[in-house]
Amino acid sequence: MDTLLEVRDLQTHFFMAEGVAKAVDHTTFSIRRGQVLGVVGESGCGKSVTARSIMRMVRPPGHTVDGEILYSRPDQNGQSASIDLLQLSATGTEMRAIRGGEIAMIFQEPRASLSPVHRIGDQITENILLHQAVSRLEAEEIAVDMLRQVHIPMAEQRLDAFAHQLSGGMCQRVMIAMALSCHPSLLIADEPTTALDVTTEAQILELMQGLQADLDMAIMFITHDLGVVADMADEVAVMYLGKVVEQGAAADIFRDPKHPYTIALLESLPRLDQKRDWLQTIRGVVPDPYSTLNGCPFHTRCADFIEGVCDEIVPEPITLEDNREVRCLLYTEHARQERPPVAEDSSHS
Ligand SMILES: Nc1ncnc2c1ncn2[C@@H]1O[C@H](COP(=O)(O)OP(=O)(O)OP(=O)(O)O)[C@@H](O)[C@H]1O
Numbered sequence: 552m553d554t555l556l557e558v559r560d561l562q563t564h565f566f567m568a569e570g571v572a573k574a575v576d577h578t579t580f581s582i583r584r585g586q587v588l589g590v591v592g593e594s595g596c597g598k599s600v601t602a603r604s605i606m607r608m609v610r611p612p613g614h615t616v617d618g619e620i621l622y623s624r625p626d627q628n629g630q631s632a633s634i635d636l637l638q639l640s641a642t643g644t645e646m647r648a649i650r651g652g653e654i655a656m657i658f659q660e661p662r663a664s665l666s667p668v669h670r671i672g673d674q675i676t677e678n679i680l681l682h683q684a685v686s687r688l689e690a691e692e693i694a695v696d697m698l699r700q701v702h703i704p705m706a707e708q709r710l711d712a713f714a715h716q717l718s719g720g721m722c723q724r725v726m727i728a729m730a731l732s733c734h735p736s737l738l739i740a741d742e743p744t745t746a747l748d749v750t751t752e753a754q755i756l757e758l759m760q761g762l763q764a765d766l767d768m769a770i771m772f773i774t775h776d777l778g779v780v781a782d783m784a785d786e787v788a789v790m791y792l793g794k795v796v797e798q799g800a801a802a803d804i805f806r807d808p809k810h811p812y813t814i815a816l817l818e819s820l821p822r823l824d825q826k827r828d829w830l831q832t833i834r835g836v837v838p839d840p841y842s843t844l845n846g847c848p849f850h851t852r853c854a855d856f857i858e859g860v861c862d863e864i865v866p867e868p869i870t871l872e873d874n875r876e877v878r879c880l881l882y883t884e885h886a887r888q889e890r891p892p893v894a895e896d897s898s899h900s
């Protein structure tokens with residue numbers, strides 16, 4: 552299956568009076584056409600900033616300072632051609648055509664992302680007119696159709712509403728309708744169901760899955776909820792302190808996580824088949840992004856920490872047997888010299 556988006560060594564920093572926060576720090580991952588990539592990791596690990604970097608929507612004091620965001624699309628001859636989004640002007644015509652059209656995003660706070668002074672209908676219609684060669688009347692028809700698809704009751708009347716007149720769940724649906732109205736190749740959904748009740752959440756997830764299959768759209772699904780990832784994702788990328796520390800097929804990662812951080816994340820999940828009085832938590836806290844840790848960024852919390860290795864050498868991504876990308880020194884020669892091989896037989900289930 553072909554790669555739709557390949558992010559290589561992405562670095563987005565915030566230049567603050569306190570220092571430089573490396574929110575996204577040499578992040579590398581890829582998304583395949585038509586597939587769902589679940590992106591997980593604790594709060595503050597750089598998930599939203601990565602998403603905004605792809606959309607070229609990072610605002611000062613944040614800047615994407617280096618890396619590549621290779622986006623693959625058919626050229627005039629129908630051949631797949633790759634462009635580096637970082638080489639485009641963030642406000643230029645080409646990026647504006649891609650943003651909201653070919654790559655669309657549902658933001659973490661939908662109400663804050665909708666304009667408070669424009670009617671819902673106008674916001675969706677303008678986006679359609681920007682990206683599709685249709686008349687205003689046709690654009691309005693598409694808008695109503697999209698609102699119906701996201702199960703907004705009385706869709707036609709809702710076109711005249713303002714964001715503040717809608718509930719949080721309705722705003723989420725409007726954002727989804729707007730994002731999907733131009734049939735993007737990639738939908739970036741940043742915690743699309745936070746602050747929703749479980750029934751609405753289930754409906755929205757089902758809706759996204761349905762549309763994903765119908766439109767052959769890829770989704771970068773950012774969430775804290777590993778249960779949702781297990782349900783929706785084909786692939787998983789695990790982020791820690793601005794880096795993707797593990798990426799692979801969702802089934803493989805849940806069955807046999809390789810990175811100690813992924814192992815710890817999965818162990819912190821509540822499970823029905825284990826009677827525990829308490830939930831396992833990951834020891835320690837995420838270091839602040841201004842810190843300049845030597846070696847592996849996870850070494851301060853890692854259960855398998857090797858002194859003199861993990862606190863000294865920066866791990867590079869390596870590919871393991873099932874096409875798993877892992878950034879961990881335990882799988883390298885450095886660790887083998889210190890300890891016998893690990894994890895070949897590890898079953899953490
Ligand atoms: N506007 C900003 N100004 C300064 N620093 C910022 C800003 N936005 C993000 N950061 C920095 O980037 C880091 C990553 O933030 P990000 O929003 O990407 O985290 P996240 O993984 O999406 O977290 P959450 O799960 O809570 O949404 C933060 O820890 C913070 O240090």
Ligand SMILES: [Mg+2]
Nearest residue numbers: 598599600659
């Ligand atoms: Mg976020």
